[in-house]
Amino acid sequence: DQQVKQNSPSLSVQEGRISILNCDYTNSMFDYFLWYKKYPAEGPTFLISISSIKDKNEDGRFTVFLNKSAKHLSLHIVPSQPGDSAVYFCAASAGRNDMRFGAGTRLTVKP
Amino acid sequence: DAGVIQSPRHEVTEMGQEVTLRCKPISGHNSLFWYRQTMMRGLELLIYFNNNVPIDDSGMPEDRFSAKMPNASFSTLKIQPSEPRDSAVYFCASRNGGAGTGELFFGEGSRLTVL
Numbered sequence: 001d002q003q004v005k006q007n008s009p010s011l012s013v014q015e016g017r018i019s020i021l022n023c024d025y026t027n028s029m030f031d032y033f034l035w036y037k038k039y040p041a042e043g044p045t046f047l048i049s050i051s052s053i054k055d056k057n058e059d060g061r062f063t064v065f066l067n068k069s070a071k072h073l074s075l076h077i078v079p080s081q082p083g084d085s086a087v088y089f090c091a092a093s094a095g096r097n098d099m100r101f102g103a104g105t106r107l108t109v110k111p
Numbered sequence: 112d113a114g115v116i117q118s119p120r121h122e123v124t125e126m127g128q129e130v131t132l133r134c135k136p137i138s139g140h141n142s143l144f145w146y147r148q149t150m151m152r153g154l155e156l157l158i159y160f161n162n163n164v165p166i167d168d169s170g171m172p173e174d175r176f177s178a179k180m181p182n183a184s185f186s187t188l189k190i191q192p193s194e195p196r197d198s199a200v201y202f203c204a205s206r207n208g209g210a211g212t213g214e215l216f217f218g219e220g221s222r223l224t225v226l
Binding site: 002004007018032038041042043044046049080089091093097098099100102103104 | 115131144146152153154155156159166167169202204212213215216217218219
């Protein structure tokens with residue numbers, strides 16, 4: 001039962017353009033959402049998070065948007081850089097207990 | 112500070128053999144998670160512990176899988192007997208549940224291949 005879904009397995013964008021990664025969830029109890037970035041042969045690393053009381057959180061080139069009514073969140077990267085090429089995982093937590101991840105989206109930023 | 116430490120990094124074994132994966136969480140963290148990464152399901156939660164107590168093991172695929180956390184600095188994930196479909200990368204992660212952003216810190220993973 002996939003409670004967190006990333007329906008796009010891959011995304012390719014040109015350097016300097018915007019990358020938009022999407023994520024949907026089904027569990028209305030989720031109140032904390034995170035994005036992780038993963039390079040090959042490494043563990044995922046935390047990128048940015050958002051609480052359910054907010055609809056936007058920004059950190060440099062990275063912005064996460066949350067639409068609770070649609071149970072949807074997205075990660076915007078502007079401008080995209082070749083070093084951003086990685087697999088991005090969306091994750092969600094209910095009451096800071098367990099944390100569920102999506103299947104990941106592989107982002108490729110072309111120079 | 113040392114991060115989450117997993118061993119072995121790579122394990123190749125034959126079907127039917129016992130496999131034990133090990134994890135040392137970050138000192139002071141009181142929650143520990145085991146995940147399995149596959150192409151189809153991404154990062155799949157197997158089990159997590161709070162204060163060394165298993166809280167939710169509903170993600171453990173079968174009775175062949177078991178996990179223990181005998182103390183705050185060590186956990187094991189055991190597969191007995193192993194099967195080819197268990198081949199995956201297994202990640203351990205820890206978190207300080209009482210402070211911070213609630214993010215998980217992951218180890219580098221243990222890549223398991225069952226022949």
